[in-house]
Amino acid sequence: MSKRNKIIYWVTTIWLALGMFSTGMVQLTQAKDGPGGAVSMAxxxxxxxxxxxxxxxxxxxxxxxxVPGFPLLKEWAYAGFFFIMSGAVFSHIASGYAIQEIFPALLLLLLTVISWYIRPANKRIMKTKLYASEPKS
Structure with a gap:
């Protein structure tokens, strides 16, 4: 992985983690204001x-x-983030929210996709020799 890709990966992943942590805390504590807050959810x-x-x-x-390791769990986490944030974007659009109110969810969706796509090889699920020896279809 090139130095440029490492920087892109870590910048997007840190921003994704901060965004998911902050909105997760807002939702977990049932705070009224903020993205994903109780008023917005209602x-x-x-x-x-x-x-x-x-x-x-x-x-x-x-x-x-x-956390280092656990590539299969990472795939599940990225999939979960994608489902949550794409659902949030769709829910906001369907409810008639303005674009500036949809932007935080759209940004987190974009960060999820970039972080997942550019992640290093050691954070991916590796194919085993079992799969490598199977004939191509």
């Missing part, structure tokens, strides 16, 4: 308990993405 039509669940998932995902 306006979107979601029940209060969903915020707590999303907050827990976001915090666990941040830990998995930042």
């Amino acid at each position: 306006h979107l039509g979601y029940p209060p308990y969903l915020s707590i669940l999303l907050g827990i998932y976001k915090l666990l995902g941040v830990i998995v993405v930042l």
Whole structure:
């Protein structure tokens, strides 16, 4: 991995982790204001308990993405972040939010995709020899 890609990976991953941690804490504590806060979730039509669940998932995902090792769990964390943030973007659009209110979710979605795409080889699921020896279809 080139130095440029390492820098891009760590900048996007740190920003992603900070964004997911902060919104996860807002949701977990049931704070009224802020992205993903209780007022926003209620306006979107979601029940209060969903915020707590999303907050827990976001915090666990941040830990998995930042801790070395566990490539399979990292894949799950990135997939979870993608599902959560794409759902947030769609929910905001469907509820008629203005673009400036959709931007935080869109930014976290973009950071998720970039961080996942550019991650180093040691953070990817490696193919074993079992798969390498199978004939190509």
